[in-house]
Amino acid sequence: MAAIIDIKDLTKTYEDRTVVDHLNLQIEEGEIFGLLGPNGAGKTTTLLMLTTLKPPTSGTALINGFDITKRPDKVRKSIGIVFQEPSTDEILTGYENLKLHGWLYDMPDHLLKERITDVLQLVNLTDRKDDLVKRYSGGMRRRLELARGLMHHPKVLFLDEPTLGLDPQSREGLWRYIEKLAQEKNMTIILTTHYMDEADRLCNRLAIMDKGKIVVLDTPKQLKANLGGDIVRLKAPHLDQERLKALPYVKKISPCDGELCLTVENASSHLQEILTLVGKVDSVEVRIPTLDDVFLHYTGKALKNSDAQGGWTSGPMTGEANE
Amino acid sequence: MSELKGIYALWYREFKVFTRERSRVVSSIINPLLWLFIIGTGLGSFLSFGPVGYQAFLYPGILIMTSLFSAVFFGVYIVWDKKVDFMKEVLVAPMRRTSIFIGKILGGSTDTLIQTMILIVIGIALSFAGILQIHFTVLSILVTVVFLFVITVGLCAIGLIIGSQMESPEGFQLIISFLIFPLFFLSGAIFPIYNQSGVLSTIVLVNPVTYAVDGMRGVLIGRGPQLGQFDPWLDFLVITIFSAIMVAIGTYAFKKMKL
Incomplete structure (x- = not known):
C-alpha cells in the first residue's frame, strides 16, 4: 500500500520554542492512526500544519500526493477535519450547516442533496436536520461535525479530540461511526485523543508524541506487549x-x-x-497492561481526566491550541 | 465558479444569522429613531439650518450613524468565529482568502443596508405625514442608497480588518469605539461643518464619512453653505476611493490573518 500521508522533517518553531521537531511519519491508506501525547506535545500544531492552516517552519508533508506548502488548495480538497472546538454555526440548522459546507467545497446541487441525505443517515440526525444547532446536545453536535467533515468524501479525515467532553454513550456511538467509515469508505483517519481506551479501541497504529517528537510508534497490541x-x-x-x-x-x-x-x-x-x-x-x-501504562512508560506522565477536559476551560489545552 | 459559490455560501450564512437574530435588527433601528426624535426634537426647538428644521438636517446623519455602527461592528463576528472553530472550517475550505473576505463584506453590507432601508421607509412615511421636511424622489432615494452602499462597504472592511487582527471581542470593542465616535461626530452628521476652525476642520475634511453625509444631505435636502456643500460627484469620488482602499487593505489583512 502507498502512503497517503508522508511527513518529512516537519518542524514548527516559535521564537525559542520548538513545538514540532523534525517529524517523520508515513500513514497508509485506510488506516486509523492515533496521535497521542501530553498537553503541549505538538499534536494540534501538527494537525494544523497538515491541514494547511499553519505554515511549517521547515520540512513538509505530502497528503494524497500533494505538498502542503506548495499545493495547499489541492491538499484542502483531499481532506476533511473535525476540529477540537465546536465549529458549526449554532444559529443555522443542521441541514443549513451541511449545505454551507457543500457550497464552500463547490459541490454541484444534485450531489449536495444526495450527500447530505447520506451523511445525515450515517450519523442518525435525519429527523433533527431542521432544528437549529443551538438545540442539539453535545453529542449530536459532534456527530453533525463528523457528518460535515465527510460530506465531500475526503481521502483523509482529521479528528482532533473527537469525543472530548462527551458522555460515555455518545462516545461509544461516535466510535462506531468512525469504524464504519474506515471500513466502508476506505477513508484514512488521523485522530488525536487524550483517551487511551479510545485509541486502543479505534487505532490500527498509534504514535506517542512528547516535546514535538514521536517517542514510539506501533500497534496498540504491540505497544502493550513491549512493556x-x-x-x-x-x-x-x-x-x-x-x-x-x-x-x-x-x-x-x-x-x-x-x-x-x-x-x-x-x-x-x-x-x-x-x-x-x-x-x-x-x-x-x-x-x-493498558495503553495508560504504555503512555506512562514513554512520557513519564499519567493522563488524567482533568487534563483531558482542559480544552473546555482556560486550562493548559488552550495554550496548546494557540501554539 | 467555485469561488462564487463559496462567496454566496458566506453571504448566505451572514444573511440567515441576521434574519434570525431579531433583537439585533430591532435595536439597530430603535437607536437611530431615538436620536432622530429625542435629539432631533430637543435641539430642533431652537436650531435650524438652511430652509429646514433640525430634524430633517439630522436625518442623513442618522442614516450614516446606522451604517457606521452596524458595518464597523460587524467585524466583531469574525473575532467570535475565531474563538470557536468556525473560522477554521471556512479557512480550510478550498477557496481563496480574497473570496472569503468578499463574502464577509457582502454579508455585512447586506445586513447594514437592510437596516438603513428600513430607516428610509420610515423617513418616507414621516415626510408624507409632514413631520420630516425631506424631498424623497425616486432619484434622491436611489442616490442615497448608492451612497450608503459604497460607504458601508468601506466601513465594513474597516471592521473586518480590525476583527481579523484581534483575538478578543472586548479588545475589538475598545478599538472601534475610539474609531467610531470621532468618525461620527466629526462628519457633519449632527452639526454643519462649514464654520469650524483649525484642527477640527482638518479632521472633518479628511474624514471620508463627511463626504457620504454631504452627498446625501445635498440630494435629500438641498445644497447650500449649511447643507450639502460639495459637488455630489466629488462626494461620490471620495467615498469610492476610500472604500476601494479599505477593500484592498482588507484583502491583504485576510491573507495575513493568523489563527
Whole structure:
C-alpha cells in the first residue's frame, strides 16, 4: 500500500520554542492512526500544519500526493477535519450547516442533496436536520461535525479530540461511526485523543508524541506487549526496592501515585514469591497492561481526566491550541 | 465558479444569522429613531439650518450613524468565529482568502443596508405625514442608497480588518469605539461643518464619512453653505476611493490573518 500521508522533517518553531521537531511519519491508506501525547506535545500544531492552516517552519508533508506548502488548495480538497472546538454555526440548522459546507467545497446541487441525505443517515440526525444547532446536545453536535467533515468524501479525515467532553454513550456511538467509515469508505483517519481506551479501541497504529517528537510508534497490541509483562501494583509499609529489582522476572519498578508499580513477566505465577518477599501488604492489584501504562512508560506522565477536559476551560489545552 | 459559490455560501450564512437574530435588527433601528426624535426634537426647538428644521438636517446623519455602527461592528463576528472553530472550517475550505473576505463584506453590507432601508421607509412615511421636511424622489432615494452602499462597504472592511487582527471581542470593542465616535461626530452628521476652525476642520475634511453625509444631505435636502456643500460627484469620488482602499487593505489583512 502507498502512503497517503508522508511527513518529512516537519518542524514548527516559535521564537525559542520548538513545538514540532523534525517529524517523520508515513500513514497508509485506510488506516486509523492515533496521535497521542501530553498537553503541549505538538499534536494540534501538527494537525494544523497538515491541514494547511499553519505554515511549517521547515520540512513538509505530502497528503494524497500533494505538498502542503506548495499545493495547499489541492491538499484542502483531499481532506476533511473535525476540529477540537465546536465549529458549526449554532444559529443555522443542521441541514443549513451541511449545505454551507457543500457550497464552500463547490459541490454541484444534485450531489449536495444526495450527500447530505447520506451523511445525515450515517450519523442518525435525519429527523433533527431542521432544528437549529443551538438545540442539539453535545453529542449530536459532534456527530453533525463528523457528518460535515465527510460530506465531500475526503481521502483523509482529521479528528482532533473527537469525543472530548462527551458522555460515555455518545462516545461509544461516535466510535462506531468512525469504524464504519474506515471500513466502508476506505477513508484514512488521523485522530488525536487524550483517551487511551479510545485509541486502543479505534487505532490500527498509534504514535506517542512528547516535546514535538514521536517517542514510539506501533500497534496498540504491540505497544502493550513491549512493556514486557503484567502490572503489579503494591501498597506496603516496608518496601525493599533493591531486593525486588533483583528478581529475574521483575522488568521494571516505578512509583505510581505513592504506590509501587512493578512490571512482572507472567505475574500470576510469581505473585506468591513477590508477596513473600515484601511481607506485610496493604493492598495488591494485578492486571494486564493498558495503553495508560504504555503512555506512562514513554512520557513519564499519567493522563488524567482533568487534563483531558482542559480544552473546555482556560486550562493548559488552550495554550496548546494557540501554539 | 467555485469561488462564487463559496462567496454566496458566506453571504448566505451572514444573511440567515441576521434574519434570525431579531433583537439585533430591532435595536439597530430603535437607536437611530431615538436620536432622530429625542435629539432631533430637543435641539430642533431652537436650531435650524438652511430652509429646514433640525430634524430633517439630522436625518442623513442618522442614516450614516446606522451604517457606521452596524458595518464597523460587524467585524466583531469574525473575532467570535475565531474563538470557536468556525473560522477554521471556512479557512480550510478550498477557496481563496480574497473570496472569503468578499463574502464577509457582502454579508455585512447586506445586513447594514437592510437596516438603513428600513430607516428610509420610515423617513418616507414621516415626510408624507409632514413631520420630516425631506424631498424623497425616486432619484434622491436611489442616490442615497448608492451612497450608503459604497460607504458601508468601506466601513465594513474597516471592521473586518480590525476583527481579523484581534483575538478578543472586548479588545475589538475598545478599538472601534475610539474609531467610531470621532468618525461620527466629526462628519457633519449632527452639526454643519462649514464654520469650524483649525484642527477640527482638518479632521472633518479628511474624514471620508463627511463626504457620504454631504452627498446625501445635498440630494435629500438641498445644497447650500449649511447643507450639502460639495459637488455630489466629488462626494461620490471620495467615498469610492476610500472604500476601494479599505477593500484592498482588507484583502491583504485576510491573507495575513493568523489563527
